[in-house]
Amino acid sequence: MRVLQIIEPAYRATLEEQDDTVLWFTRAIRGAGAPADVLLIGTAVSYAARGQSAEGLEIGTWSQRHPPAIELEVTKLLESGARISAVTEDLEERGISARSIIRGVELLSRDALSGLFGQYDRIWKW
Amino acid sequence: MVPAKSLTFLLMDAPYEQTRTATAFRLLDAALRLGFGVRVFAYEGAVSLASTLQKPHANAIHGRSLEEEDHPTPHVWISALVQLAQERGAQFEWVNCGLCVDERGVTEVVSGVRRGSPADFWKMASESDNTLVIPTR
Amino acid sequence: MPSYLLIETRDPFDSSCFIQHCELAAALVRDGGKVTLFLLENGVLGARSTARLPQLEKLNRLGVPVLADEFALRERGISGAEIVDQVKAVPLSTLVDELATGAKALWN
Numbered sequence A: 001m002r003v004l005q006i007i008e009p010a011y012r013a014t015l016e017e018q019d020d021t022v023l024w025f026t027r028a029i030r031g032a033g034a035p036a037d038v039l040l041i042g043t044a045v046s047y048a049a050r051g052q053s054a055e056g057l058e059i060g061t062w063s064q065r066h067p068p069a070i071e072l073e074v075t076k077l078l079e080s081g082a083r084i085s086a087v088t089e090d091l092e093e094r095g096i097s098a099r100s101i102i103r104g105v106e107l108l109s110r111d112a113l114s115g116l117f118g119q120y121d122r123i124w125k126w
Numbered sequence B: 001m002v003p004a005k006s007l008t009f010l011l012m013d014a015p016y017e018q019t020r021t022a023t024a025f026r027l028l029d030a031a032l033r034l035g036f037g038v039r040v041f042a043y044e045g046a047v048s049l050a051s052t053l054q055k056p057h058a059n060a061i062h063g064r065s066l067e068e069e070d071h072p073t074p075h076v077w078i079s080a081l082v083q084l085a086q087e088r089g090a091q092f093e094w095v096n097c098g099l100c101v102d103e104r105g106v107t108e109v110v111s112g113v114r115r116g117s118p119a120d121f122w123k124m125a126s127e128s129d130n131t132l133v134i135p136t137r
Numbered sequence C: 001m002p003s004y005l006l007i008e009t010r011d012p013f014d015s016s017c018f019i020q021h022c023e024l025a026a027a028l029v030r031d032g033g034k035v036t037l038f039l040l041e042n043g044v045l046g047a048r049s050t051a052r053l054p055q056l057e058k059l060n061r062l063g064v065p066v067l068a069d070e071f072a073l074r075e076r077g078i079s080g081a082e083i084v085d086q087v088k089a090v091p092l093s094t095l096v097d098e099l100a101t102g103a104k105a106l107w108n
Helices: A021-031 A042-048 A070-079 A088-093 A110-117 B019-033 B044-050 B074-088 B098-104 B118-127 C017-030 C041-046 C054-061 C070-075 C093-100
Strands: A003-007 A036-040 A084-087 A106-108 A122-125 B006-011 B037-042 B092-097 B114-116 B130-134 C003-008 C034-039 C066-069 C087-090 C104-107
Touching: A003 A021, A021 A036, A021 A070, A021 B118, A036 A042, A042 A070, A042 A084, A042 A088, A070 A084, A084 A088, A084 A110, A088 A106, A106 A110, A110 C017, A122 B130, B006 B019, B006 B118, B006 C093, B019 B037, B019 B074, B019 B130, B019 C041, B019 C093, B037 B044, B037 B118, B044 B074, B044 B092, B044 B098, B074 B092, B092 B098, B092 B118, B098 B114, B114 B118, B130 C093, B130 C104, C003 C017, C003 C093, C017 C034, C017 C054, C034 C041, C034 C093, C041 C066, C041 C070, C054 C066, C066 C070, C066 C093, C070 C087
Parallel strands: A003 A036, A003 A122, A036 A084, A084 A106, A122 C104, B006 B037, B006 B130, B037 B092, B092 B114, C003 C034, C003 C104, C034 C066, C066 C087
Antiparallel strands: none
């Protein structure tokens, strides 16, 4: 059963969780054998951008040791064999150029989404 | 005999924050009443739905006592679904994501709710006729 | 034929997402898919005949059924007489039935 995880919201509770919980979930189910790929849409296309850093969070006397490392998580998913796509129009709206995205992330136009969806048995939108 | 179809649902929202919670429970109820087996994976804030530490309260603005207000607590909803499932001989399974439980200190939960992981969700989804992820925003 | 259940829970006038989702629905139909649009929660705010939501008529012309949760309609004071022709009020159990067909379900 091939699964497409569509991720739309981004940076939601990522500092508290030290992860994006849907990227994390995707790694977890892939580890359990799920052939799951990812489509980044809307705000989440920002996850395809290189150069993200959430280091330096301090609250009172507490300092964060393991900030969320979104770029690393996306890269690890790619290295595990997951296909990760991002919607071109959503990137363009946000001024994220194709040159500045993580290597390996595919760019797909909205026109191509129907064809993409047809390749999966289940589509889970987060 | 044809085995009953089953559906898996993934919930994310903590109680009392979004109308999605009530909608989700309406869907679970509808699925049981239609004779489907129902499996729920509670992720993130949704693990708190099963907490038996939730307490109803009175409503002084409306002049209602504790009993009169009869304020809903989601863990009662879960128990009610368990009961409905038992009455109908239907499968009802609720799994809380364990790490989410730990983070949120959801130490006391409805009887029958078990702790699990995303691997359990994958198993549930693989064994069901369909799965609906109800995301948070 | 792949089938899709697009569940819209947000106010369609809140953002441009509803228009994009309708365009996606149209693309899925053009590519041979069967699509059902289910309006739920604030998604039903587009169901009044006096609302300005031309996307519903476009979807209807493509053969996409647009269903709306009866409870959500009533909760928002939208009576049967006010519902636009393109939308059919149904019980929530209809959504469960659609899920049971194996339709790929996307919750927006």
